[in-house]
Amino acid sequence: MVRRVFLSPLTMLGLFIVVMIVILAIFAPWIAPNDPLQVNLGQKLLPPSSEHLFGTDEVGRDILSRIIFGTRISLKIGFLVVIIAFPIGTILGAIAGYAGGAVDQVIMRITDIFLSFPGIILSMSIAAALGPSIENVLLALAVTWWPWYTRIVRSSVLSIKNSEFVESARALGASPIRILIKEIIPNTIGPASIQASLDLGFVILSAAGLSFIGLGAQPPSPEWGAMLSSSREILRDAWWSATFPGIAILLTVLGFNLLGDGLRDLLDPKNR
């Protein structure tokens, strides 16, 4: 199994990008050449040079340093959204699949309602209702994301709930809750967790989008979407202010997608 990961160059590329981003996030204060918030009006709108590799923005902040610190915000949002949405979705999906009947109907109709909104629109209205901040964007994205896990887990539960090991646990007198926790959930979590790893990239992309329209991180936070948003004012004078934060988003999302794709191929027997 391990060898297969090394065989796929795209998966390796994804892994490499993700590891680099995690390293940048952890060691940001030591790697970044400047303070990401340090205003220096004497140095504003400088093009890329050996001193400022990615140039400076409209108040003279070093864009490279801001992008490096931005990895912290994006990773935090990506992981926290999945950490909140994943257990909620998994538990509801397991209950729906295992209980069946009216419980199943109710849970699945609720997920249908959430999925009948294009994701970004639902998160946008929730974040707008709660007010602009990173925490609210996080919450809004989690509320939008859980139904996907519910669907996946439910269908895996349906496929195993009549299998022999579940039957025998039932025959031994295990309670439904015990069966869910001990037998069902551990055996259905695989596909859902692959989905979660694929989702990290899209969560980060959505969060950047929400910050871009003014809902997420607020200035002067070095969040990539917010940086892109303010770069529009100075586009004519400073192409670099718009170019580099976007590349950062693209690479991060691409890295997580490649890694997620690779994991899915690895764990899905159909692709072997």
Place this chain on the structure above:
Amino acid sequence: MDALRYIIKRILLMIPILFGISVLTFFISNTIPGDPARLAAGPHADAKIIEELQEKMGLNDPLYVQYGRYMKNLVQGDLGTSNYSHQPVMEDIKQYFPATLELTLFSMFITILIGIPLGVISASKKDKLADQFARVMALIGVAMPAFWLGIIFLLFFYLQLGILPGSGRLDTGLAPPESITGMYTIDALLTGNWAVFNSAIIHLILPGITQAAVTIGMITRMTRSSMLEVLNSDYIRTAFAKGGSQNRVLYGHALRNGMMPILTLLGMTFGHSLGGSVLVESVFSWPGLGRYAVNAITYLDFPAVMAVTILIAVLFITVNLLIDILYQVVDPRLNYD
């Protein structure tokens, strides 16, 4: 007959979903921290005015009464009054919606025009250079922040080269065509107004391609995998064995049969494009629903945000319903359960 019964059943099944959408949006509206009356009255209003407004807006009624009123208004097409423009939100939406629809349809058109052939080529040349190229493009497309791509396009084609316009729907100085559908390209065609048609098309190019960049990636991937499945089947081998030309077999036989999953994805793509309009319209100052919603967020105009949310959700499920019905009707192998 079965098909008709299926269609009716599907339409009836939409009712609980619509009900759910209204409950969810009502719930979101009620979580606004801070008082809607205070927001509507503005920052400098005194306590007495706010109290009157609270009473007038029915904010002191029990929640179920408020929901009943909300629902009644929704059904009558009353989406509330904008806190910013002070006119009914429905009026605003009528004005902005055609621009969004035009942009979405245009980007879907580009998506189909490029994405499907790219997927077919990719599948027919599996693991060859063309396939690798198409797959990498699709991967990048899916990971692409459309709002950034839009800015880069602006930078290059508008600011640097100056060959394409960067904002709005028409050149300044041109009057919009007589409104029939509200979509400038179609209205200009219908009235034979070529100057406006040209200008409208040219203005659609950058936002349309920006919007399509992401969906092209999705459609290419889907077409590729769907085609790969079909290409392995016996009748395709037979068609090739009988001496059918490459293009004829690929597009005439294989694509027709591999079309079903692509069709479903097109429905999702439509929703994706509608959602993406929030970002892309902001970049290109495209006067549609997305930009309207984003401006509304800036002005804390909450009724407007919710109206756009509801409208897009309803549109999204309607399109998916139509595609589902189409799917069932064109494929006689499927039964109607």
